[in-house]
Amino acid sequence: xxxxxxxxxxxxxxxxxxxxxxxxxxxxxxxxxxxxxxxxxxxxxxxxxxxxxxxxxxxxxxxxxxxxxxxxxxxxxxxxxxxxxxxxxxxxxxxxxxxxxxxxxxxxxxxxxxxxxxxxxxxxxxxxxxxxxxxxxxxxxxxxxxxxxxxxxxxxxxxxxxxxxxxxxxxxxxxxxxxxxxxxxxxxxxxxxxxxxxxxxxxxxxxxxxxxxxxxxxxxxxxxxxxxxxxxxxxxxxxxxxxxxxxxxxxxxxxxxxxxxxxxxxxxxxxxxxxxxxxxxxxxxxxxxxxxxxxxxxxxxxxxxxxxxxxxxxxxxxxxxxxxxxxxxxxxxxxxxxxxxxxxxxxxxxxxxxxxxxxxxxxxxxxxxxxxxxxxxxxxxxxxxxxxxxxxxxxxxxxxxxxxxxxxxxxxxxxxxxxxxxxxxxxxxxxxxxxxxxxxxxxxxxxxxxxxxxxxxxxxxxxxxxxxxxxxxxxxxxxxxxxxxxxxxxxxxxxxxxxxxxxxxxxxxxxxxxxxxxxxxxxxxxxxxxxxxxxxxxxxxxxxxxxxxxxxxxxxxxxxxxxxxxxxxxxxxxxxxxxxxxxxxxxxxxxxxxxxxxxxxxxxxxxxxxxxxxxxxxxxxxxxxxxxxxxxxxxxxxxxxxxxxxxxxxxxxxxxxxxxxxxxxxxxxxxxxxxxxxxxxxxxxxxxxxxxxxxxxxxxxxxxxxxxxxxxxxxxxxxxxxxxxxxxxxxxxxxxxxxxxxxxxxxxxxxxxxxxxxxxxxxxxxxxxxxxxxxxxxxxxxxxxxxxxxxxxxxxxxxxxxxxxxxxxxxxxxxxxxxxxxxxxxxxxxxxxxxxxxxxxxxxxxxxxxxxxxxxxxxxxxxxxxxxxxxxxxxxxxxxxxxxxx
Ligand code: PEP
Ligand code: MG
Numbered sequence: 076x077x078x079x080x081x082x083x084x085x086x087x088x089x090x091x092x093x094x095x096x097x098x099x100x101x102x103x104x105x106x107x108x109x110x111x112x113x114x115x116x117x118x119x120x121x122x123x124x125x126x127x128x129x130x131x132x133x134x135x136x137x138x139x140x141x142x143x144x145x146x147x148x149x150x151x152x153x154x155x156x157x158x159x160x161x162x163x164x165x166x167x168x169x170x171x172x173x174x175x176x177x178x179x180x181x182x183x184x185x186x187x188x189x190x191x192x193x194x195x196x197x198x199x200x201x202x203x204x205x206x207x208x209x210x211x212x213x214x215x216x217x218x219x220x221x222x223x224x225x226x227x228x229x230x231x232x233x234x235x236x237x238x239x240x241x242x243x244x245x246x247x248x249x250x251x252x253x254x255x256x257x258x259x260x261x262x263x264x265x266x267x268x269x270x271x272x273x274x275x276x277x278x279x280x281x282x283x284x285x286x287x288x289x290x291x292x293x294x295x296x297x298x299x300x301x302x303x304x305x306x307x308x309x310x311x312x313x314x315x316x317x318x319x320x321x322x323x324x325x326x327x328x329x330x331x332x333x334x335x336x337x338x339x340x341x342x343x344x345x346x347x348x349x350x351x352x353x354x355x356x357x358x359x360x361x362x363x364x365x366x367x368x369x370x371x372x373x374x375x376x377x378x379x380x381x382x383x384x385x386x387x388x389x390x391x392x393x394x395x396x397x398x399x400x401x402x403x404x405x406x407x408x409x410x411x412x413x414x415x416x417x418x419x420x421x422x423x424x425x426x427x428x429x430x431x432x433x434x435x436x437x438x439x440x441x442x443x444x445x446x447x448x449x450x451x452x453x454x455x456x457x458x459x460x461x462x463x464x465x466x467x468x469x470x471x472x473x474x475x476x477x478x479x480x481x482x483x484x485x486x487x488x489x490x491x492x493x494x495x496x497x498x499x500x501x502x503x504x505x506x507x508x509x510x511x512x513x514x515x516x517x518x519x520x521x522x523x524x525x526x527x528x529x530x531x532x533x534x535x536x537x538x539x540x541x542x543x544x545x546x547x548x549x550x551x552x553x554x555x556x557x558x559x560x561x562x563x564x565x566x567x568x569x570x571x572x573x574x575x576x577x578x579x580x581x582x583x584x585x586x587x588x589x590x591x592x593x594x595x596x597x598x599x600x601x602x603x604x605x606x607x608x609x610x611x612x613x614x615x616x617x618x619x620x621x622x623x624x625x626x627x628x629x630x631x632x633x634x635x636x637x638x639x640x641x642x643x644x645x646x647x648x649x650x651x652x653x654x655x656x657x658x659x660x661x662x663x664x665x666x667x668x669x670x671x672x673x674x675x676x677x678x679x680x681x682x683x684x685x686x687x688x689x690x691x692x693x694x695x696x697x698x699x700x701x702x703x704x705x706x707x708x709x710x711x712x713x714x715x716x717x718x719x720x721x722x723x724x725x726x727x728x729x730x731x732x733x734x735x736x737x738x739x740x741x742x743x744x745x746x747x748x749x750x751x752x753x754x755x756x757x758x759x760x761x762x763x764x765x766x767x768x769x770x771x772x773x774x775x776x777x778x779x780x781x782x783x784x785x786x787x788x789x790x791x792x793x794x795x796x797x798x799x800x801x802x803x804x805x806x807x808x809x810x811x812x813x814x815x816x817x818x819x820x821x822x823x824x825x826x827x828x829x830x831x832x833x834x835x836x837x838x839x840x841x842x843x844x845x846x847x848x849x850x851x852x853x854x855x856x857x858x859x860x861x862x863x864x865x866x867x868x869x870x871x872x873x874x875x876x877x878x879x880x881x882x883x884x885x886x887x888x889x890x891x892x893x894x895x896x897x898x899x900x901x902x903x904x905x906x907x908x909x910x911x912x913x914x915x916x917x918x919x920x921x922x923x924x925x926x927x928x929x930x931x932x933x934x935x936x937x938x939x940x941x942x943x944x945x946x947x948x949x950x951x952x953x954x955x956x957x958x959x960x961x
Pocket of ligand 2: 823846
């Protein structure tokens with residue numbers, strides 16, 4: 076049997092179903108499914124994603140064997156509707172839309188009203204008795220077809236429309252009459268001919284085939300490629316194409332169109348949420364051109380339709396057991412559903428919906444845990460305006476995506492990208508009239524988005540929610556002047572580069588910066604976290620080097636510290652000077668004298684951290700970075716230091732020069748430091764053990780783990796271990812207290828992973844430092860990737876940045892070897908389980924966490940704010956599924 080490329084749907088039958096997302100795309104699969112469960116859908120057919128792949132394999136040509144299947148399916152649609160495609164007396168018109176397996180809102184092409192020609196537009200005008208509508212549909216087709224299928228700049232059409240409106244002295248498109256629109260069609264056709272070099276096609280089938288190709292072409296378009304890159308979407312075959320009988324929301328006041336969510340996508344509350352527009356086509360709602368009405372008002376305007384829509388809302392949720400994002404059109408009082416899909420939602424909403432649905436008996440706990448994308452929890456950890464701050468909103472828009480953000484105003488996405496390149500630290504608020512898919516790169520870099528038009532379903536709102544970025548839309552008090560580079564908000568002028576604050580939870584806009592505070596884990600969030608904790612096997616620790624961070628991480632559920640980077644403590648006030656003195660000292664006695672000044676401060680730090688961790692293990696790493704990082708490099712600072720220490724500036728300069736290294740990340744750092752200067756490690760170990768003794772005396776349990784960085788050979792570890800043990804024993808003997816402590820190592824150098832069996836003989840634990848391990852495995856300097864990584868990703872030389880997500884094939888192999896050899900050796904030599912964790916940045920990345928789970932690590936360690944994300948990701952890894960709630 077030949078391969079099936081085209082799947083028909085219509086009435087209560089469909090050849091596909093909701094499970095066939097990979098083949099039919101999300102939209103196609105769900106249109107089929109809606110037919111099967113008896114929801115009214117205009118008939119149509121879906122051309123599979125395999126055809127898209129074949130289209131590119133055949134040098135951008137639709138394979139011959141697909142064509143008869145398209146014709147066949149079109150005939151079935153014609154039969155069901157009772158009209159012929161493009162017929163001159165009473166034409167069937169169709170829409171052509173993209174739809175990949177994962178939703179990519181607004182990223183690919185849509186063409187409506189296909190099948191209209193000079194002849195059929197007349198037929199449509201007569202049949203509907205509405206020439207205005209017929210010509211309006213025709214001019215929209217020429218515009219959409221010209222710009223999306225044939226590459227004509229949409230502005231050329233827009234220009235003609237503006238000219239016509241000016242000539243007629245009208246403001247709105249809807250004020251143009253049938254004759255005006257007829258004339259506009261003539262002008263649009265001239266624009267088309269001028270830019271395409273051919274007439275607008277009068278053969279409906281030709282229109283259809285070109286439109287299908289346009290959808291396939293858009294799969295590799297800049298917007299779509301960019302979106303997939305940002306969302307890390309890989310491995311899809313392509314987009315499917317949905318060809319569907321047109322229904323019209325723009326046939327007068329008994330027609331309309333809308334988009335809605337079955338629950339509130341911001342908060343997750345179980346209420347019907349959305350917008351509609353009377354006498355409009357679908358694109359008008361999504362583009363945010365006209366500000367639509369809230370869905371609840373439809374109850375008054377079209378009570379029957381509203382009731383039917385509410386039934387469908389129920390039916391869809393019961394069927395899909397998830398919150399749905401729907402599109403509908405009402406044509407002369409008759410309701411049609413055009414789309415349903417799992418709705419994008421904020422992290423806050425994702426959590427509430429998952430927990431509510433368990434309570435409602437729709438899903439079970441495991442499904443709830445698998446439902447929430449771990450990254451989306453960021454949203455619940457977003458800063459909120461400090462309730463104690465003096466908050467004076469100057470305007471209010473629609474709260475489109477929660478969280479508060481302060482940032483400098485910039486007026487275009489390009490300006491955001493440009494500014495970010497030069498000043499990556501600056502928080503930016505992108506302020507626009509509305510956003511479009513072209514803006515995604517800038518939107519992604521902004522900390523918040525503010526638009527003056529658009530509703531809850533506008534592009535800005537949908538995209539910001541997906542990313543968990545604060546967003547306020549439809550704020551009419553904001554007037555933008557791009558020429559002047561300013562905005563005015565209710566009479567206040569703000570220049571580009573000046574600060575404003577937005578609160579996406581309330582819709583408020585404030586001038587200047589407003590302080591923010593961090594939320595706590597309570598309510599539904601806490602419930603979901605409890606469920607996650609039931610299923611996960613990995614423990615979750617945190618990387619923290621201050622009591623405040625340690626306490627925050629505990630609140631977020633950290634079960635210990637996996638990495639305390641002691642070097643951060645040396646930069647503090649009153650310490651850096653002693654540290655510099657130590658580095659500048661010419662002999663051991665001088666170094667010891669300087670270290671003695673730091674020791675009590677270090678001890679206090681450790682006491683604070685042990686207290687905060689209250690019985691959970693604390694891994695403290697001995698000093699790691701190259702010493703030159705502690706010294707000033709510019710002349711003025713060197714002079715200041717010379718004065719403070721009472722030494723000649725030349726001496727400082729000489730020492731800085733001496734410490735200069737060509738490749739410091741592979742130079743005098745890590746365990747190499749205490750091998751040359753054991754007194755540094757001795758001071759640190761004394762501070763750790765004495766702090767532990769002190770906290771123990773206060774009646775708290777302490778579990779210190781002393782970690783040696785950058786070990787490559789067993790001899791390095793042994794050398795340092797001897798000193799650690801000697802100092803620790805001495806401290807404990809002196810105090811008459813025994814503290815249980817462990818000595819372990821980081822695995823950051825490939826040689827350490829390869830010789831893990833030997834290293835495990837002297838290490839009670841391993842912690843994979845995947846930042847350095849990635850650096851040394853690839854030979855990429857971790858601080859110097861910006862000049863080539865973007866190209867590597869764009870050219871698909873690497874699928875993802877290996878510093879963000881573990882490179883399973885290479886670095887992952889070293890980790891597997893390290894875990895296996897280390898565990899086997901420790902077990903056979905001492906009958907002990909070797910504890911293994913990870914403390915590189917990857918410890919907070921869900922994909923990497925899945926890998927850590929698979930290789931059987933005991934724990935991951937990540938920054939405090941990623942602890943909840945790691946808990947959930949670990950549970951999902953354990954549940955053996957990665958069904959993401961997109
Ligand atoms: C690592 O290398 O992964 C690590 C955690 O250490 P640092 O980032 O401090 O070098
Ligand atoms: Mg490291």
